[in-house]
Amino acid sequence: xxxxxxxxxxxxxxxxxxxxxxxxxxxxxxxxxxxxxxxxxxxxxxxxxxxxxxxxxxxxxxxxxxxxxxxxxxxxxxxxxxxxxxxxxxxxxxxxxxxxxxxxxxxxxxxxxxxxxxx
Amino acid sequence: xxxxxxxxxxxxxxxxxxxxxxxxxxxxxxxxxxxxxxxxxxxxxxxxxxxxxxxxxxxxxxxxxxxxxxxxxxxxxxxxxxxxxxxxxxxxxxxxxxxxxxxxxxxxx
Numbered sequence: 073x074x075x076x077x078x079x080x081x082x083x084x085x086x087x088x089x090x091x092x093x094x095x096x097x098x099x100x101x102x103x104x105x106x107x108x109x110x111x112x113x114x115x116x117x118x119x120x121x122x123x124x125x126x127x128x129x130x131x132x133x134x135x136x137x138x139x140x141x142x143x144x145x146x147x148x149x150x151x152x153x154x155x156x157x158x159x160x161x162x163x164x165x166x167x168x169x170x171x172x173x174x175x176x177x178x179x180x181x182x183x184x185x186x187x188x189x190x191x
Numbered sequence: 192x193x194x195x196x197x198x199x200x201x202x203x204x205x206x207x208x209x210x211x212x213x214x215x216x217x218x219x220x221x222x223x224x225x226x227x228x229x230x231x232x233x234x235x236x237x238x239x240x241x242x243x244x245x246x247x248x249x250x251x252x253x254x255x256x257x258x259x260x261x262x263x264x265x266x267x268x269x270x271x272x273x274x275x276x277x278x279x280x281x282x283x284x285x286x287x288x289x290x291x292x293x294x295x296x297x298x299x300x
Contacts, residue, residue, distance in 0.1 A: 109291075116291060117236065117294075119288075119290065131287045133288065167235055169235075169236075172238070176224035177226035177241040177283065179238050179247060181235040184235055
């Protein structure tokens with residue numbers, strides 16, 4: 073069974089750094105792109121970027137380029153999403169998701185990580 | 192990348208009725224790379240349809256997708272109580288860029 077298990081909820085202060093994780097299992101982790109999607113409170117889905125664990129190639133949405141870093145440690149089948157300096161507007165649920173083999177959609181999703189940024 | 196506009200914003204129907212959700216793209220969606228997702232409160236999204244019309248694994252056949260070019264439709268033939276949720280369309284463009292629509296809320300009338 074394909075599973076993506078994300079790290080637990082985080083509460084941070086503005087200006088803090090943060091790295092959240094997404095561990096894949098039940099499939100060959102290195103051969104599927106993994107994406108990240110933001111959902112702000114009460115709002116819709118926004119694609120942030122993705123990474124290919126096999127060679128760490130990354131792609132970012134223009135809306136998030138320069139604001140986040142996506143990385144991977146294939147030795148532990150885990151993708152990461154990180155911020156160097158959080159803002160209150162980063163408060164959201166962040167989902168990781170595996171890209172469908174045909175590339176056009178996200179076929180398996182993590183449970184989501186709630187990030188709260190508040191002073 | 193294409194901007195996706197979903198309509199209506201909210202759809203109020205009763206169980207047993209037919210639901211028709213629309214997704215319109217601002218430019219042609221290449222190779223009909225258009226997907227649909229269902230999201231229930233407190234849950235992650237679930238893939239329903241990829242490639243505009245291919246049901247994902249385990250999705251009941253009352254869900255169907257159609258369309259090409261810039262106009263796409265998700266149809267739920269006979270609504271079950273568990274189908275009331277928010278539905279998103281999503282397109283895949285060049286250079287591995289993805290865009291979601293703003294969502295349609297399907298609520299019980």
